[in-house]
Amino acid sequence: MTTLLDKLWDSHEIHCGRDGRSLLWVDRHLVHEGSHHAFSKLAERNSMVVEPNLTFGVADHYVPTRGTAASPAIVRMIETLERNAEKHGITYYGQLDSRQGIVHVIGPEQGLTLPGLLITCGDSHTSTHGAFGALAFGIGATEVSHVLATQTIWQSRPKSMRIAISGNLLPGVGSKDLALAWIAKLGADGAREHAVEYTGSAVRRLSMDGRMTLCNMSIEGGARFGMIAPDETTFAYIKDRPFAPSDALFKRAQMYWETLTSDENAEFDREVCIDASEIAPIVTWGTSPEDALPVTATVPNPTALAGTDSERVASAIDYMGLVPGRALTEVQIDQVFIGSCTNARIEDLRAAAAVLAGRRAKVPGLVSPGSQQIKAQAEAEGLDHIFIDAGLEWGNAGCSMCVAMNGDRVQSGKRCASTTNRNFRGRQGRDARTHLMSPAMVAAAAITGHLTDVRPFLKERLTE
Amino acid sequence: MTGWSKHTGMATAIDIENIDTDQIIPARFMSAPRSDGYGGFLLHDLRFDTTGNPRPNFPINLFPAVSILVGRRNFGTGSSREAAVYALGDFGIRAVIAPSFGDIFAANCINNGVLPALVSNKAATDLIVWLSGRQAQLNLNIRSRTISFDDQTVTFTLNDASAQKLLNGWDDIDLTQHHLSAIAAYRARRAQMQPWVFPANETAG
Numbered sequence: 261m262t263t264l265l266d267k268l269w270d271s272h273e274i275h276c277g278r279d280g281r282s283l284l285w286v287d288r289h290l291v292h293e294g295s296h297h298a299f300s301k302l303a304e305r306n307s308m309v310v311e312p313n314l315t316f317g318v319a320d321h322y323v324p325t326r327g328t329a330a331s332p333a334i335v336r337m338i339e340t341l342e343r344n345a346e347k348h349g350i351t352y353y354g355q356l357d358s359r360q361g362i363v364h365v366i367g368p369e370q371g372l373t374l375p376g377l378l379i380t381c382g383d384s385h386t387s388t389h390g391a392f393g394a395l396a397f398g399i400g401a402t403e404v405s406h407v408l409a410t411q412t413i414w415q416s417r418p419k420s421m422r423i424a425i426s427g428n429l430l431p432g433v434g435s436k437d438l439a440l441a442w443i444a445k446l447g448a449d450g451a452r453e454h455a456v457e458y459t460g461s462a463v464r465r466l467s468m469d470g471r472m473t474l475c476n477m478s479i480e481g482g483a484r485f486g487m488i489a490p491d492e493t494t495f496a497y498i499k500d501r502p503f504a505p506s507d508a509l510f511k512r513a514q515m516y517w518e519t520l521t522s523d524e525n526a527e528f529d530r531e532v533c534i535d536a537s538e539i540a541p542i543v544t545w546g547t548s549p550e551d552a553l554p555v556t557a558t559v560p561n562p563t564a565l566a567g568t569d570s571e572r573v574a575s576a577i578d579y580m581g582l583v584p585g586r587a588l589t590e591v592q593i594d595q596v597f598i599g600s601c602t603n604a605r606i607e608d609l610r611a612a613a614a615v616l617a618g619r620r621a622k623v624p625g626l627v628s629p630g631s632q633q634i635k636a637q638a639e640a641e642g643l644d645h646i647f648i649d650a651g652l653e654w655g656n657a658g659c660s661m662c663v664a665m666n667g668d669r670v671q672s673g674k675r676c677a678s679t680t681n682r683n684f685r686g687r688q689g690r691d692a693r694t695h696l697m698s699p700a701m702v703a704a705a706a707i708t709g710h711l712t713d714v715r716p717f718l719k720e721r722l723t724e
Numbered sequence: 725m726t727g728w729s730k731h732t733g734m735a736t737a738i739d740i741e742n743i744d745t746d747q748i749i750p751a752r753f754m755s756a757p758r759s760d761g762y763g764g765f766l767l768h769d770l771r772f773d774t775t776g777n778p779r780p781n782f783p784i785n786l787f788p789a790v791s792i793l794v795g796r797r798n799f800g801t802g803s804s805r806e807a808a809v810y811a812l813g814d815f816g817i818r819a820v821i822a823p824s825f826g827d828i829f830a831a832n833c834i835n836n837g838v839l840p841a842l843v844s845n846k847a848a849t850d851l852i853v854w855l856s857g858r859q860a861q862l863n864l865n866i867r868s869r870t871i872s873f874d875d876q877t878v879t880f881t882l883n884d885a886s887a888q889k890l891l892n893g894w895d896d897i898d899l900t901q902h903h904l905s906a907i908a909a910y911r912a913r914r915a916q917m918q919p920w921v922f923p924a925n926e927t928a929g
Contacts (some may be wrong), residue, residue, distance in 0.1 A: 273908045275903050279885035283903055287921050297758060297806060313923065322755070327870050333755040377827065377921060384828055398828055401806035402835035402896075410900045412907055416885060418827075448742055449798040449824045482801070484827045505920035513920040534922040534926055538741040548742045548801075568796065572741045597886045672774065684802060 263420045264489055265455045269394035269517070274376045274412060287377035289315045289407045290363050291350070292324045292622050293337040294698040295382050297345040298404035309348035311411040316360055316372060317345040317352040320362045323664045325599075325628045325655035327375045331639045333640035348408075356474070360561035361631020361657040364388040364476065364601040369502025369631055372417050375490035375517040380407055380409070383600045384682065387478040391471035392494055393520045397484045418485060419529040420612045421454040422522070425462040427537040432715040434611065435470035436603060436679070436698035438462070439477035440542040442534055446481055454530060455485035457522060462536035463488060468497040469607040476602045480549040489521040538614055544696040546576035553700065554714045559586050562600055581675070587721075588711050591695070593675040596625030596652070596706040597688070598699055600662035603679035604630030608699040609638050612679075613646040615717050619649040622709035626668065628660035646696025652706065664689045677705035725837050727893030728866070731818050733791030735862040736783040737855040738767075739845045743795055744802035745829060762807060763814035784815070787859035794851045795822040800829025800840070811835045818866055821871060821880065834886045837893060839864065841871065841880035851878075866890050899911040 275283040288403040289311075291298070302309070309315055322337040324444050329335045338355065345352035353360040359370060364385050367373040375393035379386065382404040385622075389396035399413065407413055423442055426555060436644055439562025443450070455479050456469075466474065481484075498504045505513050522528075540554035551573075553560075561584040562574035577584060584590065597613050598604065627647045635657055638644055644654045661668040662680040669674045669689030676694055679702050680687075683694040695711060704714035753765040760819075771782050778785045784793075797867065799822035800808060809832045812820070819839035830840040843851075854860070861873045866887055866903070872877050888894075900907075914921060 274906050277885070279888055280883065281885045283907075283913065285907070288923075294754065294805070296811075300758065307897075337755050351920075354889075372923065374921070376918075382806075385804065398804040400804050400809075400828060400832035400835060402832065406900065408898050409897050410845065411908065411911075412900060412903075414885075414896050414900070416883060447798075448801055449826075451796075452824055452827055479802075482798070502922045505924050506918075509920045509924070516918065523832065548798075568741060571739075577739070590739055663751055665754065682744070682746065682802060684744045686750055687744075687746050690750065690769055690774065703754075 261523050261525050263422045263522045264393065264487060264520060264678070265459050268376065268378070269417055271376065273396065280418050285406050286411050286413055287314065287378050288367070290367055290379070290462060290667065291315060291341070291379035291404065292320050292383065295404050296337065296340050297401035298382060298408060300403035301402065302408050304628045305409070307409045308355040309408045312349040314411060315350045315408065316391065317341055317350045317361050318360060318366055319334060319354055319657045323355050323658040323665050325660045326653070327626065331547050334666060351568050353589050358632050361634065362604065362659055363420035363558060365420070365634065366391065366656060368472065369633055370628050371498060371504030372514070373594055374504060375494060379415065380413060381534045383460045384479045385476050387484065388472050388476040388601060389469060390478070390485055391475040393490035393517065395485065395487070395502055397407060398479065407624050418455040419453055419654045421451055421456050421483070421530040421532070422528040423456055423532045424456050425458065425460040425534045425536050427462055427535045428679045429536045429539065432700060432718045433541055434698045434700065435466055435473040437475050437539050437542045438536065440479070440544065440549065440552040440696065441539045443477065443481040443549050444542070445473055446532065448480060448548045449482040450551040451478065451480035455487065456483040458486065458488050468493060469605040471491070472605065473602055482496065527650045537591070541698065541701050541714055543590060543701065544636050545580065545582060545663060546573070547685050547694060548681055549577055549681070549683060551576060552696070553588065555588055555711060557588055558589060558666040559584050570616050589713065591697070591707055591711045592675070592709060593623055593711065595623050595670065595676050596621065596702050597661045597678040597680065598662045598675055598702055599626070599628035600680040601630065602681040603699050604628060604634065604639050605644045606634050608679065609634070609643050612703040613643040615700050615714060616706065617646045618651040619650055619707050621706035623706060625652045625654050625663060625706055626655050628655040629657050631657045634684060650706065657691055660687055677702045677711065725893040725895065726801035727891045728837065731791065731864045731890050732785065732861060733818060733858045734789055735794055736790045736859045737794040737852040737854060738783055739796060739797040739820055739852050744800045745805050745808035745826070746799055746802055747799065747921045748808035749805065752809045754805060759812060760868065761814050762810040763816070766811040766815040767921060791816050791818045792862050792864070793820045793849065794819055795820060796848065797822065797824045797825070798826065800826040803824060804828040806832045809833050809838055813838055821848065821851065833874055834889050837890060839890060841882065843878060843880050847878045
């Protein structure tokens with residue numbers, strides 16, 4: 261009668277305080293340039309990282325993806341991480357390391373992310389790693405310093421929520437659409453205080469790349485934790501990864517991993533059911549990931565709404581420069597971006613390339629692979645040529661244009677069709693306008709120069 | 725960090741839903757050392773126009789001495805950046821009152837002595853209406869979980885663990901020192917029972 265959440269939680273609990281908080285063991289702690297405040301706190305205490313072999317550093321948020329660093333402050337951020345990694349004896353993937361990439365891409369890629377582990381990182385998209393049946397969550401700088409100093413973390417157990425996704429995703433509809441669909445349905449705070457477990461036939465059929473996209477977006481619906489019980493797809497992905505167990509140890513681990521499911525009669529605090537076959541390709545129109553609609557819809561009309569909803573929608577439409585009632589497919593874009601911890605894995609690049617192959621983009625854009633290994637793999641498959649021949653720029657690995665802190669950003673007033681996770685005001689650059697969608701949908705928008713339903717493009721491909 | 729149980733201060737309302745941490749502190753400011761002070765970055769792009777001039781009608785420009793903000797649902801959603809709370813704290817904000825908070829933001833608040841006071845939708849709306857276009861004094865009490873003003877009192881929700889941390893100003897690292905032997909025992913047990921949880925290919929050092 262136990263949920264996956266409870267199994268993972270109980271297996272990491274060292275102590276439960278009278279105030280209800282648990283002291284949990286951390287199996288993997290991932291740090292990046294943004295962790296500098298936490299290292300400063302550690303230095304103030306004259307403390308050292310207590311488990312350097314369980315701590316891994318990577319430069320991703322501030323690394324340039326094209327040319328050299330944009331400013332001395334950015335150079336300093338990367339150097340500070342490098343210095344801290346060296347001081348504390350932490351494995352570090354710097355800009356020149358062939359294993360470098362976005363922290364939530366390289367963790368799984370290196371086999372650092374495994375089922376049953378507790379994984380923390382000072383980044384809200386740490387929920388990504390839950391795709392392996394791990395308890396993975398984003399933490400703030402004070403908590404990062406606590407993990408560095410003690411390899412543990414104090415947490416209150418979240419409530420449990422099951423999102424059961426039945427049926428089949430239709431052609432042209434992917435994991436990103438699934439994520440945006442539930443966030444639109446429940447709201448950007450719909451799953452706050454909850455850990456979400458994704459179940460159902462549509463989830464089982466997702467590849468690990470697809471599962472990571474789904475779990476990654478959990479935080480955009482308010483859930484600090486997203487998770488999927490591991491299965492054969494998971495085990496096949498992990499096998500032979502550099503840091504994964506091998507041979508007899510792998511077999512022993514797998515026996516345990518197979519127990520990491522919610523029991524059949526497990527009770528969740530909240531249950532939501534979604535039929536995958538009802539989901540169409542989705543785009544966001546506003547300034548919160550909850551502002552998401554099928555691409556076939558029209559821009560909402562604030563006058564048709566009441567109270568704060570009306571005000572919020574009117575304000576978002578004003579920021580986004582849209583016309584209420586107008587078809588979303590009429591919205592002209594200035595550029596595209598394919599990248600981020602949400603959608604920069606090999607399957608994402610393949611999906612975009614499948615649409616772009618032999619076609620030209622009407623607008624400029626940047627493709628930033630999630631890691632250097634993915635970049636190399638994409639190049640081996642010739643995907644880089646497809647992007648370059650379409651007129652897009654092929655960059656290096658990093659958080660790039662998703663975070664607007666590394667030199668890659670969308671200029672003021674410009675509109676970007678983006679595979680990223682946040683369409684917040686100013687997220688991709690001050691006064692930038694972001695429309696979130698899947699890699700295939702971004703590719704379609706690049707070709708037409710406006711928001712576009714990718715499905716006809718795929719149909720053409722199938723009959724060619 | 726020093727603990728606190730009561731605070732009386734001026735409050736104003738920010739009548740916007742989904743104020744995310746990218747808005748509380750835009751990413752481009754986060755490479756600054758903490759010693760520079762983060763107060764000037766608070767809600768920067770809402771407070772200042774593109775030429776750097778303050779927007780005169782933005783609430784905290786009108787009332788820069790406030791120590792309490794009242795917001796709408798999903799305050800502090802998004803990125804885990806603790807710098808958002810540094811910006812609030814360095815500006816002088818001791819508490820944010822809202823009907824829902826981003827989970828990571830709320831935890832970061834507690835770790836920096838800022839109270840995330842969770843109230844009902846109605847209570848938030850009433851306060852926002854009451855504060856409309858002005859600042860006014862509120863009294864906060866963490867022990868009784870109350871916000872009082874004029875002759876009214878509303879209650880807020882805060883779990884015991886968070887309340888204790890705010891009251892005592894404790895640092896968790898100090899607290900955890902009392903559990904070192906339990907941690908060591910757990911680690912040893914884990915290494916023995918599930919050796920695969922430790923990285924197979926330890927390249928560090």
